[in-house]
Amino acid sequence: MTDVTQFDRIIDRYERLEESLLAILQDFQREFHYVPEEGIRRLSEVMEVPESKIYAMGTFYKALSLTPRGRHTIKVCTGTACHLKGAPQILETLERELEVKRNGTTTDGEFTLECVNCVGACAMAPLTLIDEEYHGQTRSSKIMDIVKKQAGS
Ligand code: FES
Numbered sequence: 001m002t003d004v005t006q007f008d009r010i011i012d013r014y015e016r017l018e019e020s021l022l023a024i025l026q027d028f029q030r031e032f033h034y035v036p037e038e039g040i041r042r043l044s045e046v047m048e049v050p051e052s053k054i055y056a057m058g059t060f061y062k063a064l065s066l067t068p069r070g071r072h073t074i075k076v077c078t079g080t081a082c083h084l085k086g087a088p089q090i091l092e093t094l095e096r097e098l099e100v101k102r103n104g105t106t107t108d109g110e111f112t113l114e115c116v117n118c119v120g121a122c123a124m125a126p127l128t129l130i131d132e133e134y135h136g137q138t139r140s141s142k143i144m145d146i147v148k149k150q151a152g153s
Contacts, residue, residue, distance in 0.1 A: 006031075007042040016047060025057060025064055033109070034065040070105045070112040072151045074130050079118030081125040089140035090126055091115065097144050110151065 010027045014020035024043060028035045035058050044051040058064045076082075076091045091102065094113055098106050105112045121127055124136025128143065130150040138146060 004038070004042050007039045008046070011043060011046050018047070018049060021047065021049065021054065022057060022061070025054070025061070029064050033069045033071060034067055037066075068105055068109070070110050072110060072131050072147075073112045073114065074128065074147060075114045075116045076102075077117070077119055077121075077125070077127040077129070078115045079122070079125075081118070081122035082127050085125040085137075086140060087126045090128060090138060090143050093140040093143050094147070098147075111147075 007028070010031065011024055013027070014024055021043070025035055028039045032039070040051055040054045040058065043049070043054055055066070058066050074094060076087055076094065078087050078091070091113075095101060098111055098113065100106045100111065100113050102113055102115050116129070119127065119129070121134060121136065124134060126136075126138055128135045128138050128146070130147060133150060135146050135150075
């Protein structure tokens with residue numbers, strides 16, 4: 001990804017002010033599903049702000065990711081209640097079927113698979129979140145149907 005015009009198209013939506021940086025990074029995230037290194041470089045050139053400052057923002061804001069992410073994010077809760085009710089089997093199924101390891105992204109860029117700690121909905125255990133939508137009491141045998149349905153494939 002080296003074509004700077006794709007970054008300029010986004011940067012040009014905003015005034016050349018430091019206050020615009022976060023909004024631009026959020027737009028990068030929306031468009032590319034992460035904040036690409038080349039985008040940070042270009043933003044630094046155009047806005048005359050040190051790259052280190054932009055990286056610091058990228059690291060600080062949880063909604064921004066500096067590594068490529070899938071179009072869909074699957075989060076498997078591995079808190080105690082979910083663990084006891086079958087989270088490990090759900091995770092194994094997802095890793096096997098999607099051919100991805102936890103905290104990884106599928107090669108086609110469709111899915112990022114993550115583990116999260118208790119999200120406070122233990123009554124729904126085992127819990128899987130797909131694009132922030134809660135799917136409770138999921139069985140490992142059903143998880144791929146849910147993923148496909150939610151991802152619209
Ligand atoms: S342990 Fe999963 S929601 Fe609490």
